[in-house]
Amino acid sequence: MAARTRRPDRRQEPLTRERIVDAAVELLDTVGEDGLTFRALAERLATGPGAIYWHVAGKSELLSAATEAVVTAAVADEPTEPTGPATSPRDGIRAVALGLFGATERHPWLAPQLAAQLSRSPWGAVAPRIFESIGRQVQALGVPRDSWFTASSALMHYILGAAGQNAANTTSADTFGPGVDRARFLDEVSTAWESLDPDEYPFTRAAAGQLRGHDDREQFLAGIDLVLAGISALHPPAS
Amino acid sequence: MAARTRRPDRRQEPLTRERIVDAAVELLDTVGEDGLTFRALAERLATGPGAIYWHVAGKSELLSAATEAVVTAAVADEPTEPTGPATSPRDGIRAVALGLFGATERHPWLAPQLAAQLSRSPWGAVAPRIFESIGRQVQALGVPRDSWFTASSALMHYILGAAGQNAANTTSADTFGPGVDRARFLDEVSTAWESLDPDEYPFTRAAAGQLRGHDDREQFLAGIDLVLAGISALHPPAS
DNA sequence: CACCACGATGGAACGTCGTTCCAGAGCTTG
DNA sequence: CAAGCTCTGGAACGACGTTCCATCGTGGTG
Numbered sequence A, B: 001m002a003a004r005t006r007r008p009d010r011r012q013e014p015l016t017r018e019r020i021v022d023a024a025v026e027l028l029d030t031v032g033e034d035g036l037t038f039r040a041l042a043e044r045l046a047t048g049p050g051a052i053y054w055h056v057a058g059k060s061e062l063l064s065a066a067t068e069a070v071v072t073a074a075v076a077d078e079p080t081e082p083t084g085p086a087t088s089p090r091d092g093i094r095a096v097a098l099g100l101f102g103a104t105e106r107h108p109w110l111a112p113q114l115a116a117q118l119s120r121s122p123w124g125a126v127a128p129r130i131f132e133s134i135g136r137q138v139q140a141l142g143v144p145r146d147s148w149f150t151a152s153s154a155l156m157h158y159i160l161g162a163a164g165q166n167a168a169n170t171t172s173a174d175t176f177g178p179g180v181d182r183a184r185f186l187d188e189v190s191t192a193w194e195s196l197d198p199d200e201y202p203f204t205r206a207a208a209g210q211l212r213g214h215d216d217r218e219q220f221l222a223g224i225d226l227v228l229a230g231i232s233a234l235h236p237p238a239s
Numbered sequence C: 001c002a003c004c005a006c007g008a009t010g011g012a013a014c015g016t017c018g019t020t021c022c023a024g025a026g027c028t029t030g
Numbered sequence D: 001c002a003a004g005c006t007c008t009g010g011a012a013c014g015a016c017g018t019t020c021c022a023t024c025g026t027g028g029t030g
Helices: A017-030 A038-044 A059-077 A089-106 A112-118 A124-139 A144-169 A182-194 A202-212 A216-234 B016-030 B039-045 B059-077 B089-106 B111-119 B128-138 B143-171 B182-194 B200-211 B216-234
Strands: none
Touching: A017 A038, A017 A059, A038 A089, A059 A089, A059 A112, A059 A124, A089 A124, A089 A144, A089 A216, A089 B089, A089 B143, A112 A124, A112 A144, A112 B111, A112 B143, A124 A144, A124 B200, A144 A216, A144 B111, A144 B143, A144 B200, A144 B216, A182 A202, A182 B182, A202 B128, A202 B143, B016 B039, B016 B059, B059 B089, B059 B128, B089 B111, B089 B128, B089 B143, B089 B216, B111 B128, B111 B143, B128 B143, B143 B216, B182 B200
């Protein structure tokens, strides 16, 4: 139907769903979630709002598509070892996890969107993408077949939860000015924790010191190792 | 300043921040996130939109307050054992986790909101609430002091990630009609997984069968046990 | 070659939302 | 009793998502 690949050669490259989604991601990255407007998007694509609706059903579908595009790129980025220098399954899982972690860092809007999408349709298009990347490594780890779902789900959920919170840590530091660097920000929060009500928050006060100097990536990977150790203990290889 | 507690006795009970937040939660529960409107809220409280702004700065603060109120109630609900029949720390953690899990089930809007809030200000008011509840049990578990932060964070992140995805499972089943029950819904998704591209999704296809019959709460607790086992293995009690 | 049908476009218009503004009510104080 | 404050609630504003429709360009048809 769509002609025989002759260059359309219109006054501009034709509007396509992919171009729209790409522009949406750029807009989300630069001006934030509230900045993604059909009008701004139309202006960026040198068109009108109505034209976009021919390719995309609405804003929620646009956000879903942007989320899926970014996640797909993130999990497809890492595992490109063509039978390479034999990465261990554990390192494979770390790589996938860091891929998603980095994506939420580069795209601060990703974590909330991902949560919203998973909450709306838990097993939609994006969950299997992540599940598959993790699951392959779980399988390679030698986890018994009956435990595949449990182990992979647990890993996925930890990754989503941790990436969601840690994402904004490095870049923003929202409540304070953008000029405040990470060390100062953590120091501020840590001090705030220490002055919480001793009756209501005894533990948080005691742990405040560890918050002060912690490294997000390091803690993130420590959590991964925790889950992996649990998998080794509770679901050891059959052999 | 605020009088000496004489009954105001206006024509109706006075508008207060608490009443507003309570009404917002009810509205969120009944008509969903899009249904929470300053106009609808004003009508429910028999007032105008302007009056609400005297007690609440804006919509984002209203959502934050609603989220915090629900989370606070959820984590305060469970650990009410007055030196009762000696719940073990592990059961204590399960209780806190199930408390949050149940909250996301009763309030489908909670998971996305929680994610958005944690992403915006990672160590805001709501994170310490959850962190404290979990941390106390981690402490009781005998985890060495140096590992408190790591262990508690990992547990919190797993809980947030898992609760976020599983929340909608029981009630909604969005893409299908609301009449479709859980078994049919899972069967539908499982079948969809099985017909994914064998090259792209080998693992997910293989795990589809385990998705079909799984129980959300059971899987959720299995993940908790996985993290707990990892904590035992990597951060054993000092004694 | 003229014509038409249809995929695709983009600007205008509609209704609703968050938010602001302000006139005034009710309570407290001098 | 008058003045000043807290608090109220309705009207109005600007921006948004979405719909509508007049129009364009292209490929197939007579």
